[in-house]
Amino acid sequence: MKINILGISLFLLISSCKTNNTNKNQHSSLSSTIDSIATNNHFNGVILVAKDSAIQYEKAFGYSDIDTKEKLKTNDKFYIGSxxxxxxxxxxLREYEKGNLQLTDKLNKYFPEIKQPWANQVTIHHLLTHTHGILEIDQPLEFEVGTQFHYSQIGFGLLAQILEKINHKSFEKISTELFTQYGLKNTFHPDHKKYNNLVKGYEEDENGKLVYATGNPVKYIAGGGFISNAEDVLQWHRLLYSGKLVKNTTLNMMKTRYATRNHPIFDKIEYGYGLLFLDGEQNIQIGAFxxxxxxxxxxxxxxxxxxxFIVLENIGYNLNDFKKTFKTHTDLMKLIKNKK
Incomplete structure (x- = not known):
């Protein structure tokens, strides 16, 4: 039986060309749809979409400085909020893996100076999941520990202090060492001061005018004050979800539902450790706003x-309705979620 080598080679070549053309068409369609959504929503920022190890879309829209009309670049840096x-x-959780702390540790172990009775009730787990009820350090709890969810920055401020007490270093140094270890060269604690290309942030006031948000915008850096760019956030994702930052068993703990929040964008959202997802969708769409x-x-x-999928924007529109503020983000999330 003779094998037609030429015919097989020709068939493989044609199949490869068809596959490449299909991929190109899909990428072109994705790009044009993202462009349309961003333009229609007057988006000002950077959008990045990647699949596997390849970036499929990365583009900057608008300005890093509205007054001088300096155009945004894809490597510009933003505050990344929560x-x-x-x-x-x-x-x-890396300290937990080392045995340096337990998630059941009570706060009085680390903060003997806190005289409120809740110091021997609230645990690290409660801080991570916003179920602690702390309003202020010198005040009673808002609710009984573990019975409700109240989104809180102060809880993550306490987590940063716990890390400082364990490591005998500042939170700035602890976080900088992590970023350096994993090659996140564009991610910074704002006190590190070695960043550049940090864009200006703007908010729409009650008259619809854009005003500059001056200075460091966040009190508790651990809860919402790090600086990064789109490709570093992508690299963070690749490290986290491949089990390089924490063990897979620990990552599964991060992806476990511990509380439900009435969310200003999604109405109801489930919370793990620093990650959020819709009910039952932690293996479909998981991340953070x-x-x-x-x-x-x-x-x-x-x-x-x-x-x-990463979106970093430097204009806050419609702040009385976060569904409108985050319309570009959620429109694109629907697109990516439905992409096969």
Missing amino acids: ISKQITAVLI GYAPGFPSAAFYYPQTNMN
Whole structure:
């Protein structure tokens, strides 16, 4: 029996060309749809979409400085808001893996100076999941520990202090060492001061005018104050979801539902450790939104398709209705979620 080598080679070549053309058409369609959504929503920021190890879309829209009309670049840096919480959660969980803390540790172990009775009730787990009820250090709890969810920055501030007490270093140094270890060269604690290309953030006031959000916009850096750019957030995703930052068993803890929040964007959302997802969708769409004044952001991972989606914006529109503020983000999330 003779084998037609030429015919087989020709068939493989034609098949390869068809596959390449299909991929090109899909990428072209994706790009044009993203462009249309961003333009229609007057988006000002950076959008990045990646699948597997390849970036499929990366583009900057608008200005880093509206007054001088300096155009945004894809490597510009933004405050990433509550995306920061998963970084702090990872730092805590790495200490948990080393045996340096337990998630059941009570706060009085680390803060003997707190005289409120809740110091021997609230645990690290409660801080991570916003179920602690702390309003202020010198005040009674808002609710009984573990019975409710109240989104809180102060809890993550306490987590940063716990890390400092364990490591005998500042939270700035602890986080900087993590970023350096894993090659996140564009991610910074704002006190590190070695960053450049940090864009200006703007907010729409009650008259519809854009005003500059001055200074460091976040009190508790651990809860919402880190600085990064789109490709570093993508690299963070790749490290986190591949089990390089924490063990897979620990990552599964991060992806476990511990509380439900009435969310200003999704109405109801489930919370793990620094990560959020819709009910039952932790293996479909998982990640975080962020808002530091002037900086709406979103970073989500899609395990079934191995896609990553990052949006960093530096204008906060319609702040009385976050569904409108984050319309570009959620429109694009629907697009990526439905992409096969």
